[in-house]
Amino acid sequence: MIDFHRDHANLVNVALLVFVLLSTLIAVVPADTMQHNEPLPGMPVMTEAERRGLAIYISEGCVACHTQQVRNIEMDRVWGSRPSIPSDYHYSKQRMNVWQQSPSLLGSERTGPDLTSIGQRQPGEQWHLLHLYDPRMLVKGSIMPRYGWLFEEVDPAAAIGQVLVPVPADRLKDPRNKLIATQAGNDLVAYLISLKQAPLPEGTAPAVFLSSPGANGEAVALTAPDALPDGGAIFAQTCSACHQADAKGLAGAFPPLTGSTIVNDEDPTQMITIVLSGYDARAEFGVMPAQAEMLTDAQIAAVVNHVRSSFGNNAPATTADAVKAVRSTVAPTTALQP
Amino acid sequence: MILLDTGSGILTQPGIVGTLVLLGIVLFIGSLLITARVQVLIARIKAGRASAAEVSDDDLLAMDTAALTGPLARRKAALQFKLRGDELGGTQEAFDDKALISRSTSEPDNPLVDEKIYSRTKLDVPPQLQKLVVWYLGAATFWLVFGTMVGQYLGMKFVWPDMDEVEWLSFGRLRPVHTNTVFWGWASLAMIGLGYFVIARTSSTVIHSYRRAWWAWGLINASVVVGNACLMAGINNGGGEYREYIWPVALLFALGLIITFRNFYATVKRRKIAEIYVSNWYILAALVWTIVLATIGYLPWYQNGLGETIIQGYYMHQGVGMWFMTFTLGLIYYYLPASLNKPIYSYSLGVLAFWTQMLFYTLIGTHHFVFSPLPWWLQTVAIVFSAGMFIPVIAGTTNFLMTMRGSWGVIGKSYVLPFFLVGVVYYFVGSTQGSFQAFRFTNHVWHFTDFNVAHSHMTMYGIITFILWACVYALLPKMTGREPSQLLVGAHFWLAFVGLFAYTVSLMAGGTAKGMDWIAGVPFIDTVVNTRGYWTWRAIGGSLMFLSHLLFAWNLHTMARTSTVPAASLPTS
Incomplete structure (x- = not known):
């Protein structure tokens, strides 16, 4: 039997060999396998x-x-x-x-x-x-x-x-x-x-998102028929980076939403359209990205309502159905599934 | 929750397979242990038969004293010894004619700064070895102060992000300077320096080549200097944690390790005793494994795409587990029993922990990428064996605590042992917590949050750094005959301990709150703003830790000063 206690060469060699073997199995071989993959069809080559x-x-x-x-x-x-x-x-x-x-x-x-x-x-x-x-x-x-x-x-x-x-x-x-x-x-x-997720090929289902243990009722709120998600949270997450937390915008870069005629218009259609398809009509301000692929109808309705009723704005509320109707006219994409 | 894919046979479930493998390993090791026990028993029975018949004490007392000679006569005299009754309360004047008392005080129980026991023995160490150890520890301490100063500065940037706008001081460039400095500069050099003493002492021989040891010292320091300069200049290997140094720089470090390994191995080879003490198992293996690890971490052929990510998980975990943890365990197995002046509780447990450390630690790197696009089976193996880490951790902790058992009173009278105690407790807590953190539920909440940073400080600081300090305080006074100021050692201990506690608890609480907020869908920027208070406490804890390092550096200076007292006037062991 190998006497590790007295034979230094055996001790070191066994420790070395087992470690190399385990490392090969757990790291080198899987790593080698993982490096072979094809780009998605819609992925542009990096410039x-x-x-x-x-x-x-x-x-x-x-x-x-x-x-x-x-x-x-x-x-x-x-x-x-x-x-x-x-x-x-x-x-x-x-x-x-x-x-x-x-x-x-x-x-x-x-x-x-x-x-x-x-x-x-x-x-x-x-x-x-x-x-x-x-x-x-x-x-x-x-x-x-x-x-x-x-x-x-x-x-x-x-x-x-x-x-x-x-x-x-x-x-x-x-x-x-x-x-x-x-x-x-x-x-x-x-x-x-350039950092965007390329779409999966037609007919490929993406991996599911596993539900979060301990999540509060937000996911429920998204699917409940009448209740809309928290528009203030969506504003903070999506809009405030440019329009700022107080919706006053940034002079010379991003327009204010306070007192805006589009925001305060009785008819929300134009505002919903801008949120869905983006906006680049004014040279003095930066480009607004389209949100059609980022937000659901309910989320857009919620954030539109939040903006129209906060920051000194005062315009009537809209609904997810209204957003759905506008979406069908402006963008060929299907609505995001909540 | 749909975290488990049920369906096909139970034996194909990775969790089940992993558990069975675990059980198999335990069974295998258990049978090895039983075999060893039986062998010992057989050997004892054989030895018992061969020895001469013994005389019982009663028979001895009954024998005629005049007829007895040698050991039996002495034994009988000893059995008949009685105290006179006035030894302690006599009228004679007391005089310490063997110089056993080094200092006397009239107020022995000062509640604020209780007097600790001074080390009275001076080991007979070859001057070359003494110089080598002092220089390794000196360089290590320099990097500790530098690295944690950088860390402290980074911690303050979380609270005041506009402290500076200098490219080479920006967070992204400076963060790897902190981590790499304390890894490769502080901990690695300190471990190797302390290791040189262990390897020579436990082999009852002298170091194979001092010249090579100095070469390794130069190479490792050079890699940290050049590597940090590169990082601050924006030159790094690709951003993977702990392999930020580009390969030519990492090569300097690897060469240092190879030289050190060959030197250690050659020293063990010429040992004057048959057995290889278990410390040397850990130390030699740590060096071998880390050389392999650095090689795998830097070779390019399997590292494109997510191959790099698998190697990253493997590398950063093994860097901690196979290098720092393994080497430090080797140091504990020598310095802890030596400080307590008694043998390790169980040599066999040390050996068990050694092999399980190798088997389990190696397989768990991917637990840094749970829920990532890496293969699900690889994540599961990592999680299962993270739980397997309980075996070496509990074996090690039990061993160290049982060694300390019965000596709790000594701990209060020593300035070395509290560092060991904290290190050992963190060994259990930090490692166990790390295993729990790998589970899918906990990972869900904690991953990507500040909790990770708390965990790494609990381990690299709570375990590794505290143990290294314990070893330094245990060794240097015995080697140089110079004691540090006990007040300053105490201040060092408490600042570091309280600082670490504030640091980890605040980040753990902040990290948990952040993870729960993310799950609840709170906007990201709100979770950043909400963490500010925790970051402030972290910076406060960090300041205490940094302050303690300045004290440690001063204490090291006190202990390492070239002795002005002629060596002959000091008692030697």
Whole structure:
């Protein structure tokens, strides 16, 4: 019998061999299997700018606080329309170069929001630029660092053709100058905007979201016939990043919802249309993303009602059925199942 | 809840299969233990037969004293010994003619700073080894202070995110500086330094090569210096936790480990005693396993797509389990019994814990990615074996506590043992909690929240760091003959202990509240704002911890100062 107590060579060799064997079985072989996958049909190939942006994302350590995985549990539904699958990472998780491995995008800590669908939630370049320049200008409670080194102040002539960052003049050294992003800043924004969940091929059912133990009645409220979900919560989650928590907007970037004629219109159709299909009619403000694929009829009705009855606005309430009716006229997509 | 897929035969259920494997392993180990017991019994019976007939005390007293010689005569005299009755209350003047008393006081029970027992023995250590240990510990302590200063700064950024806007101080770049510094700088160097003493002492020999030990010292320190500079410059390996150093930097560390392993192995090989003390099992295995781990973690061929994620889970978990935990356990098996001046309670339990540590710890990396797109079976295996971790943890904890049993009074009179006690208790609590955290329900609530950070500090700090401090305070005074100020050691202990408590409890409470809010559908930004109070308490706890490290650094300086007293004037063991 092997005497581990007296034979150092045997002791070390057995410890080594068993560990190598177990490691191979539990890590190397499954890892090798998992790296083979095909991209989804609707997934665009990453552009050069997006790939450079991914490198900045890794270099700045964004993965320390931001995950990119929608888990198959109910609470992660806010981060994507379906649980993540291996193919989602087909283009992004490749070895970067000889010095750097495949980026650890899934993350282990959600100090900031999950970014799986950030390009869908926030498709506007200006929003991202302003948010990177000073997150607290857009989101008061944010604890994200400011990334001033991704920006430069330039003479207005040098800013022609560049996306301007709409900062108040008192934030600039010389108020006549303009603020633009550096190449790295623009690349990072290009990468962030590219983050969307590709649709599954026709006829493929996504994995189900497992129900959350201990969840309160929210899921019930969504399916109850008359009761609408909490419009204030949806506003905080979806709208306040641009329109701000007090709905006063941000001058030069995002329009206010207080006292807006569209919001206070007796007939909510135009407001519902804008929420469903987005809005880019005014050059002085950023682009509003379409919410048709992000929110259900009931959720849209709830948030529309919240805005129309808060912040000094005063307009009659609408219903999920009304949203359904508008949806059928503006978007060919079928309504989201609650 | 639809967390379990029922249907096909019960034996195909991974939970069942895993449990059966567990039972099989326990059965296997149980039979090994029984075999060992029976062998010991047989050996004892054989030995009993061979020994000479003994004389009972009664027979001895009845014998004629004049006819007795040697041991029997001495034994009879001893049996007949009686006290005179005036030994303690006599009229003679007391004089300590063997220099047993080092200090006397007229107020022995000062309630605030109870006088601890000074270490009176000075070990006879080769000066090269002493210098080596002191330099390893000195570098480690430098990294502890630096790494936790960074950590403290990061903790404050949660409360004041606008403290600075400098690229190399930004949170994303600095966070891995904190973790890698305390991992590879503080804990690793301290472990290896303390390990050098254990490996030489328990092998009754001298270190194979001091020159190689210095090379490893240089390589490991170089990897931390260069690695941190890279991280602050925005150069990292891909953001995977604890392998943020790019491979050329990690290679320096790996070379340091390989040199250390060869040096340790060669020292054990030339040991003057037949048995390999169990500490050396753990220490040698920790080095071998970590070399394998670093290799698997950095080789590229299976790491694209989610392959990287599987390796990440494996690597970050094994980094803690196979390197820090295994090595530190090896250190406890020497320094704890040595400080108590008695043998370890059960050598066999130590061996059992060793093998189960290897079997179970290796398989549980994926529990960092429960509910992720990784294969469900892999997640389940990880969860099952996380529960299996109860075996080595309970074996180890029982062993250490039983070793301490009967010496509780000594703990109050020692400045070393409280560190051991806290470390051992955290070993049980932190590890068990980690296993529970892997379960799907608990993972559901806690994963991605600040609870993770609390867990990692309970283990890397509560277990590893406290044990390392205990070992440092146990070893250095005996080696250099220099005692630290007891008041400052006490302050170090209490600041670290209370700080850690505030740190972990606040983040556990905050993390749980956050997870429940996420489940309830509270808007994300509200959960950030709601955590601010907990983050403030974390920063306060962190400040206490950092303060304690400054005291520790001073104490280390006191203990490590080159002795001005000629060595000959100190008693040696």
